Amino acid sequence: MLYGSKYGSTKRYAAWITEQTGADLFDLSEFDPSRLEDYPVILLGSPVYFGRIRHIGFIKRHWKVLERKKVAVFYVTGIPTDDVRQERIVRKGLPDRIRERVAYYPLRGAFDYRRLHCIDKLLMSWPRVRLYAKWRIRRDPAARQLLDRFLSLQDWTTEEAIVPITSFAR
Numbered sequence: 001m002l003y004g005s006k007y008g009s010t011k012r013y014a015a016w017i018t019e020q021t022g023a024d025l026f027d028l029s030e031f032d033p034s035r036l037e038d039y040p041v042i043l044l045g046s047p048v049y050f051g052r053i054r055h056i057g058f059i060k061r062h063w064k065v066l067e068r069k070k071v072a073v074f075y076v077t078g079i080p081t082d083d084v085r086q087e088r089i090v091r092k093g094l095p096d097r098i099r100e101r102v103a104y105y106p107l108r109g110a111f112d113y114r115r116l117h118c119i120d121k122l123l124m125s126w127p128r129v130r131l132y133a134k135w136r137i138r139r140d141p142a143a144r145q146l147l148d149r150f151l152s153l154q155d156w157t158t159e160e161a162i163v164p165i166t167s168f169a170r
Ligand SMILES: Cc1cc2nc3c(=O)[nH]c(=O)nc-3n(C[C@H](O)[C@H](O)[C@H](O)COP(=O)(O)O)c2cc1C
Pocket: 004, 005, 006, 007, 008, 009, 010, 011, 047, 048, 049, 050, 051, 052, 076, 077, 078, 079, 108, 109, 110, 111, 112, 116, 120, 123, 124
């Protein structure tokens, strides 16, 4: 079980999966890729930032080794797992021939604006302005609701959500 996590929700899911499967757990930033050879099943956990699975490049870089293994990616997003935009997230990052051989699982993460690093706060001000405009111009109630919640902690992580991934790993 390899993971990268900036604000902790991907790490939380990775820890739950490890507890339930007995997998070895590694933070990607400290992982020696030569160790991939030791494992028949590789799970990669990554957050989604700005429409992309942050660590998906790892799969591409090490595909020569990974193509002989069972590989799954769980990606942690701020939007609901059944949202139509999930398809777009999965389509980015890997060529079709690799993507078709990898299992993808979306998991819903957490978002706490007040805890974001400065640069992320700055980058997230644009979606906030867009929500405000949607509310002011179109009176979209969903935009109003998201805006109201923007500044408070939203945590959608649940241990039950990992069931399909633990089944895959077994
Ligand atoms: C700067 C920033 C950009 C984000 N962009 C997206 C996005 O494009 N799509 C999405 O579904 N979630 C997005 N999110 C929500 C994250 O995927 C969510 O907060 C996730 O739980 C973060 O994982 P982590 O806690 O392991 O870092 C974004 C969050 C931040 C802080």
